[in-house]
Amino acid sequence: MTMLRSIIFGFGHCGRNLHLASLRSLRRQGCLPDVDTTITVVDPELSGGLVDGLVMLHCLPEASALQGRVGVVHICTPPALHLRHVHEALMAGFRYIIIEKPMVMNLAEAQALRSMEQQYDAQILVVSVWGHSLLIPRLTRWLEASEQPLRSVHIIHDKPRFSRSFTRHGEHLFDIEMPHQVSLALLFAGAPASGFHAHTEDLRVEGKLRQAMKAGSIGWHDEQGIEVLLESDLASPIRQRSVRLQLESGECCEGFFPVGADDSYAQLRCDTEHSGSSAHQIFADEPLTTCVGEYYRYFRNHLQGHGGDMPRSGTVAFNQQVVELLEQARGVASASALASINMHMAKEAVR
Numbered sequence: 001m002t003m004l005r006s007i008i009f010g011f012g013h014c015g016r017n018l019h020l021a022s023l024r025s026l027r028r029q030g031c032l033p034d035v036d037t038t039i040t041v042v043d044p045e046l047s048g049g050l051v052d053g054l055v056m057l058h059c060l061p062e063a064s065a066l067q068g069r070v071g072v073v074h075i076c077t078p079p080a081l082h083l084r085h086v087h088e089a090l091m092a093g094f095r096y097i098i099i100e101k102p103m104v105m106n107l108a109e110a111q112a113l114r115s116m117e118q119q120y121d122a123q124i125l126v127v128s129v130w131g132h133s134l135l136i137p138r139l140t141r142w143l144e145a146s147e148q149p150l151r152s153v154h155i156i157h158d159k160p161r162f163s164r165s166f167t168r169h170g171e172h173l174f175d176i177e178m179p180h181q182v183s184l185a186l187l188f189a190g191a192p193a194s195g196f197h198a199h200t201e202d203l204r205v206e207g208k209l210r211q212a213m214k215a216g217s218i219g220w221h222d223e224q225g226i227e228v229l230l231e232s233d234l235a236s237p238i239r240q241r242s243v244r245l246q247l248e249s250g251e252c253c254e255g256f257f258p259v260g261a262d263d264s265y266a267q268l269r270c271d272t273e274h275s276g277s278s279a280h281q282i283f284a285d286e287p288l289t290t291c292v293g294e295y296y297r298y299f300r301n302h303l304q305g306h307g308g309d310m311p312r313s314g315t316v317a318f319n320q321q322v323v324e325l326l327e328q329a330r331g332v333a334s335a336s337a338l339a340s341i342n343m344h345m346a347k348e349a350v351r
Contacts (some may be wrong), residue, residue, distance in 0.1 A: 005069040010077035011043040022289040063093030102179040126262040128313035132291035135255035152227040154244040159234035190222030199331035
């Protein structure tokens with residue numbers, strides 16, 4: 001049996017607190033029997049050596065240096081570096097890659113990534129956290145049992161994020177949680193066909209400013225007339241991650257995702273008898289761990305020649321749609337903000 005080796009490329013919040021934690025959780029559950037217990041971490045900011053089962057390296061090794069093991073590279077560096085680091089991994093001989101969201105920064109990079117995937121015959125998957133929540137099959141079953149058309153999808157992500165927003169530069173609200181929200185929306189509704197709109201608000205606190213980093217929304221109607229509304233508030237006093245499906249009759253089903261690593265439970269509240277055994281369900285849910293576990297199973301099957309389709313919400317092609325939609329939203333929101341400024345200046349000039 002060929003062993004896999006996990007390589008975390010980038011050891012900031014995402015690599016250390018999310019991907020490493022998920023790999024260790026999967027190992028405790030006995031879900032990674034053919035994955036080396038030693039994990040390689042690549043980050044130029046870290047000291048080299050072996051620490052707590054982690055091999056610390058300053059640069060990515062060659063795939064041939066893994067002593068017969070097949071590397072799975074987790075790209076956890078800042079999004080602006082994703083394309084470059086995927087290319088480095090491919091050039092080093094790696095063919096199994098997991099990329100954290102947002103996949104890349106714009107449509108041109110998404111197209112370049114897709115070309116590289118095809119050129120190197122690589123298996124590249126993009127993290128789809130919300131899409132791997134146990135809420136999704138429950139919501140899908142409720143929707144199918146209703147035998148009614150879906151009329152709206154409303155997805156909310158609210159959390160206070162002041163410290164990280166003010167210590168980082170060059171971020172945009174649509175690069176934080178919106179990639180996950182758009183990806184989730186496209187599992188229930190189609191791409192925009194009409195009524196596309198987007199807006200952002202600037203974050204201002206104690207004389208400090210971060211443009212387009214307080215709150216915002218994206219919305220559209222798809223070809224079937226389903227209304228999609230995505231909202232995110234990074235200055236909210238509360239934390240909430242939720243999705244609400246509404247049927248033509250007005251009946252609703254609402255899922256609440258875990259909001260942090262401190263409490264991995266989801267909740268589901270549904271109208272009508274279609275909710276199943278209970279109108280209010282509470283259950284343990286670790287979406288990122290589930291996502292990583294599924295991706296490793298896919299890689300293992302591919303390596304053994306068993307084939308099988310890639311997880312839909314994780315493919316580069318699917319996430320190219322997400323990137324394209326977000327790029328469109330940034331343009332619309334920017335134009336809206338500029339129009340608002342011009343209107344304000346015109347009013348001031350009249351005074």
